[in-house]
Amino acid sequence: MRRIFFFGLLMFLLGCDDGDFIIEQLDFDETDVQEPCLDGTVTLFKISEAKNEALIIQLAPNSVDFTEVEVLEFPINNNTNKVLYRILDNEVTPAYFCQSVPPTSPLVTEEWYSPSGTIRITTTKEDDDLDGIPSEQEGMVLNEDGTVNMEASRDSDGDGFPDYIDPDDDDDRIPTIDEIDNTDPTNIVFTNTDGDDLPNYLDNDDDNDGVLTIDEDLGGDGNPANDTTDIDGEKIPNYLTPIANTETTKKSTRRKNVYQSIYTSVIEIVDGFKLQNENQEIKFDVETYLFGTVETPIKQEEK
Ligand SMILES: [Ca+2]
Ligand SMILES: [Ca+2]
Ligand SMILES: [Ca+2]
Numbered sequence: 001m002r003r004i005f006f007f008g009l010l011m012f013l014l015g016c017d018d019g020d021f022i023i024e025q026l027d028f029d030e031t032d033v034q035e036p037c038l039d040g041t042v043t044l045f046k047i048s049e050a051k052n053e054a055l056i057i058q059l060a061p062n063s064v065d066f067t068e069v070e071v072l073e074f075p076i077n078n079n080t081n082k083v084l085y086r087i088l089d090n091e092v093t094p095a096y097f098c099q100s101v102p103p104t105s106p107l108v109t110e111e112w113y114s115p116s117g118t119i120r121i122t123t124t125k126e127d128d129d130l131d132g133i134p135s136e137q138e139g140m141v142l143n144e145d146g147t148v149n150m151e152a153s154r155d156s157d158g159d160g161f162p163d164y165i166d167p168d169d170d171d172d173r174i175p176t177i178d179e180i181d182n183t184d185p186t187n188i189v190f191t192n193t194d195g196d197d198l199p200n201y202l203d204n205d206d207d208n209d210g211v212l213t214i215d216e217d218l219g220g221d222g223n224p225a226n227d228t229t230d231i232d233g234e235k236i237p238n239y240l241t242p243i244a245n246t247e248t249t250k251k252s253t254r255r256k257n258v259y260q261s262i263y264t265s266v267i268e269i270v271d272g273f274k275l276q277n278e279n280q281e282i283k284f285d286v287e288t289y290l291f292g293t294v295e296t297p298i299k300q301e302e303k
């Protein structure tokens with residue numbers, strides 16, 4: 001695939017051929033979408049690696065909610081819905097794009113606009129407890145349409161939060177991420193201290209000494225990991241050794257379940273993507289131009 005790296009080169013080619021110019025890729029294709037400006041005009045933008053070019057989408061205030069699962073389409077009209085390509089005389093920073101009155105510096109030396117096409121924003125949501133185990137390995141059940149069937153998904157400790165949104169799957173107060181070895185996320189090692197059928201993250205008595213891990217929290221601070229016994233000069237948490245099997249008399253308080261909803265908005269330009277500047281026109285030889293994605297994580301906490 002042909003790739004145009006520098007606008008200067010593009011201008012040179014345009015100069016050679018007085019008509020439309022068709023390209024497949026733009027210098028911006030591999031740069032990330034910056035954090036959107038949402039105060040006033042919704043502005044989505046990408047800055048080139050050299051920092052003196054920007055591809056910008058501008059939409060009416062409050063026209064996009066990046067935490068709403070939906071498909072939005074905005075016909076490009078160069079009024080409320082615009083796509084602009086700017087070349088500046090100096091490096092530009094993200095702050096430049098979020099100001100209601102455009103700063104005088106850096107100066108826009110060239111501005112191209114898109115005369116037609118549609119901006120499409122598709123937002124999907126995925127919940128995840130970020131416990132080190134991918135949701136698909138935590139008994140998450142999907143409906144036929146690809147949405148998650150929360151009721152049918154595995155809930156090992158029966159606390160109402162299926163494992164994929166439960167950061168402590170066996171409710172023993174030791175977070176799952178501390179009960180597995182995920183140094184290599186493609187090859188998670190499910191630690192199993194007592195060698196029974198249950199890996200530690202699903203085992204409420206990790207050392208099989210008859211005292212539940214939750215009851216080996218002698219300090220009663222909600223963390224059994226800091227109650228230790230000295231064995232051969234090493235401090236071993238009581239819940240990981242049957243040598244220490246004292247049961248606490250203190251009641252452990254349950255921590256609130258916390259997980260994340262991660263909204264992913266895919267921003268595309270469909271129905272053809274062109275850029276114009278006076279009499280010159282660049283056409284993108286792609287059915288759908290992928291502008292990029294915006295991720296919005298929202299912390300969810302049990303009430
Ligand atoms: Ca989990
Ligand atoms: Ca646990
Ligand atoms: Ca076990």
Ligand SMILES: [Ca+2]
Pocket residue numbers: 205206207208209210211212213216239
């Ligand atoms: Ca135990």
